[in-house]
Amino acid sequence: MGKLKMEAAVLSQRQLAADIYSLVLKADEIAAQACAGQFISVYTGDGSRLLPRPISLCEIDRAAGTIRLVYRVVGFGTESFSRLKEGDRMDILGPLGNGFMKQQKKAILVGGGIGIPPMLQLAKELDCEKSIVLGYRDELFLNREFEPYGSVYISSEDGMHGVKGNVIDAIKEYGICGDILYACGPVPMLRGVKAYAAEHDISCQISMEEKMACGIGACLACVCQTTEVDGHSQVHNKRICKDGPVFDAGEVDL
Amino acid sequence: MEQPVNTSVTIAGVTLKNPVTVASGTFGSGMEYSEFVDLNKLGAVTTKGVANVPWPGNPTPRIAEIHGGMMNAIGLQNPGIDMFIRRDIPFLKEFDTKIIVNVCGKSTEDYIDVVEKLSDTDADLLEINVSCPNVKEGGIAFGQNPKALYDITKAVKAVAKQPIIMKLSPNVTDITEMAKAAEAAGTDAVSLINTITGMKIDVNRRTFAVANKTAGVSGPAIHPIAVRMVYQTAHAVKVPVIGMGGIATTEDALEMIMAGATAVAVGTANFYNPYATSMIIDGIEEYMKKHGITDIRQLIGCVK
Ligand SMILES: Cc1cc2nc3c(=O)[nH]c(=O)nc-3n(C[C@H](O)[C@H](O)[C@H](O)COP(=O)(O)OP(=O)(O)OC[C@H]3O[C@@H](n4cnc5c(N)ncnc54)[C@H](O)[C@@H]3O)c2cc1C
Ligand SMILES: Cc1cc2nc3c(=O)[nH]c(=O)nc-3n(C[C@H](O)[C@H](O)[C@H](O)COP(=O)(O)O)c2cc1C
Ligand code: FES
Numbered sequence: 001m002g003k004l005k006m007e008a009a010v011l012s013q014r015q016l017a018a019d020i021y022s023l024v025l026k027a028d029e030i031a032a033q034a035c036a037g038q039f040i041s042v043y044t045g046d047g048s049r050l051l052p053r054p055i056s057l058c059e060i061d062r063a064a065g066t067i068r069l070v071y072r073v074v075g076f077g078t079e080s081f082s083r084l085k086e087g088d089r090m091d092i093l094g095p096l097g098n099g100f101m102k103q104q105k106k107a108i109l110v111g112g113g114i115g116i117p118p119m120l121q122l123a124k125e126l127d128c129e130k131s132i133v134l135g136y137r138d139e140l141f142l143n144r145e146f147e148p149y150g151s152v153y154i155s156s157e158d159g160m161h162g163v164k165g166n167v168i169d170a171i172k173e174y175g176i177c178g179d180i181l182y183a184c185g186p187v188p189m190l191r192g193v194k195a196y197a198a199e200h201d202i203s204c205q206i207s208m209e210e211k212m213a214c215g216i217g218a219c220l221a222c223v224c225q226t227t228e229v230d231g232h233s234q235v236h237n238k239r240i241c242k243d244g245p246v247f248d249a250g251e252v253d254l
Numbered sequence: 255m256e257q258p259v260n261t262s263v264t265i266a267g268v269t270l271k272n273p274v275t276v277a278s279g280t281f282g283s284g285m286e287y288s289e290f291v292d293l294n295k296l297g298a299v300t301t302k303g304v305a306n307v308p309w310p311g312n313p314t315p316r317i318a319e320i321h322g323g324m325m326n327a328i329g330l331q332n333p334g335i336d337m338f339i340r341r342d343i344p345f346l347k348e349f350d351t352k353i354i355v356n357v358c359g360k361s362t363e364d365y366i367d368v369v370e371k372l373s374d375t376d377a378d379l380l381e382i383n384v385s386c387p388n389v390k391e392g393g394i395a396f397g398q399n400p401k402a403l404y405d406i407t408k409a410v411k412a413v414a415k416q417p418i419i420m421k422l423s424p425n426v427t428d429i430t431e432m433a434k435a436a437e438a439a440g441t442d443a444v445s446l447i448n449t450i451t452g453m454k455i456d457v458n459r460r461t462f463a464v465a466n467k468t469a470g471v472s473g474p475a476i477h478p479i480a481v482r483m484v485y486q487t488a489h490a491v492k493v494p495v496i497g498m499g500g501i502a503t504t505e506d507a508l509e510m511i512m513a514g515a516t517a518v519a520v521g522t523a524n525f526y527n528p529y530a531t532s533m534i535i536d537g538i539e540e541y542m543k544k545h546g547i548t549d550i551r552q553l554i555g556c557v558k
Contacts, residue, residue, distance in 0.1 A: 223316075237331060
């Protein structure tokens, strides 16, 4: 099959926290092929806001042919998505990028803020012992949904939930250990996770973010600096949309 | 009975089965988009700018969204001509479409180096980008001064085996003066417009939205400016004009053709509609059938 652009029907929309929404879409062709860590491009349907909004797949239900997006309202596009209701339609393109490379090793899953959603599908797909570390600014979301898949540890910046501080503080506080780290979240968090993995000599995969135009590897808008020469342009710039968004932490300069 | 329509156009002796190509830099070398469009259907594929050596391009963020379009300062990241000849041209050669290679450089020698290396390849046409607003040296410096444009055109034409297309910048006072300089120096065709230099400020971060500070505006928002410039250019020179700038629909493409473009290129629209080129090719044919036009040439420059 491969990537495609399609009009998907909204099956449900639910608000999870003050500015966090959960949207379930009917998208058989995408659900059939997608895996944890991949994303889709979502279009606003507004003729003046043309670029896609990249959103990770939070859950994929192949049997039902549905995908779930969990997103934070931060601007025009995400605000317009939050107003969609059951039966509405939206243009999406996917599945995009390479997901996590799953390994049968005792895993630590780390999600920070709006990097938490893709970790849910990963938690479902990984068939091994898992510690799940979720970092929040303040209000919690999705945390309960992780509970069936592993031990869940929480940190929050305001200290209202779990450990006061960030995900690394939680890992240290609870003495969490594992043989591989999978992480998605803001760059400062990824830096911390990468350093932690290097220090403990465990492998580490991180999911990156950048502004995108094509979403499929053609425009070179979304590059990140890499230690190795990239295959496409022979420089040190991998395309997050095509070569990522998940990279081996050692591959990227953060 | 339906009359067959002829959509083929000829640019400097190279015949395109239809007048639709893609704008350089928006389609890579076609690999990624071949998952969405049958490249055999396109009149030509125009590739991303390629220099004599790999260029890393600009820091990120490289793009920003604006109303009805976007801004970019990719900075011509490319793998260099050697890799391009080994990988990208053989890929495109597998398809029944013409190959237009977009060439960039920082000095006259850079351009000549690339053009000479392309001489024994299957490239059909060379588009010389002297209008990229996003690189500090070279590039646009050649495209904003008629004398400099004349000189670079002459130098490239002297070594090029394939016909050349000089790609003009809209960031000038009088586009016709530039087109005439390129024509006088012997260019086989001209293409326009490249992006229009702009600036966007991110008020939340209180800094430039694109790291390069300035960036090139493209997309539907610039379409009327492009149509005007194509019209003016088509009236000022005899060489064929390839029109681009904000083409997203059949109507946009037809406007450009009626203003005087022999061929048209679809750019930014690919990003939000990867099927845009294919839809426009079908749309042009439908329009011709509906209006009893048997040859696309009846439409080129029909609006005087
Ligand atoms: C691979 C990937 C996966 C993502 N997954 C999620 C997710 O699961 N949930 C979620 O809430 N957010 C996710 N994001 C971030 C999300 O793409 C942005 O929050 C969203 O694009 C903002 O759009 P807007 O119109 O609301 O904001 P505006 O600020 O109005 O957007 C303006 C432009 O900037 C782009 N943009 C703004 N912020 C970002 C950003 N952080 N990353 C990339 N482009 C941006 C928009 O796409 C748009 O083109 C992901 C980003 C990437 C790259
Ligand atoms: C992301 C991006 C990259 C581009 N790269 C190039 C390039 O490498 N060489 C070039 O001559 N023009 C480049 N352009 C300019 C386009 O080819 C075209 O002239 C311009 O975008 C106007 O057309 P549009 O509005 O349809 O996009 C680029 C444009 C965009 C948006
Ligand atoms: S968004 Fe175009 S290359 Fe990644």
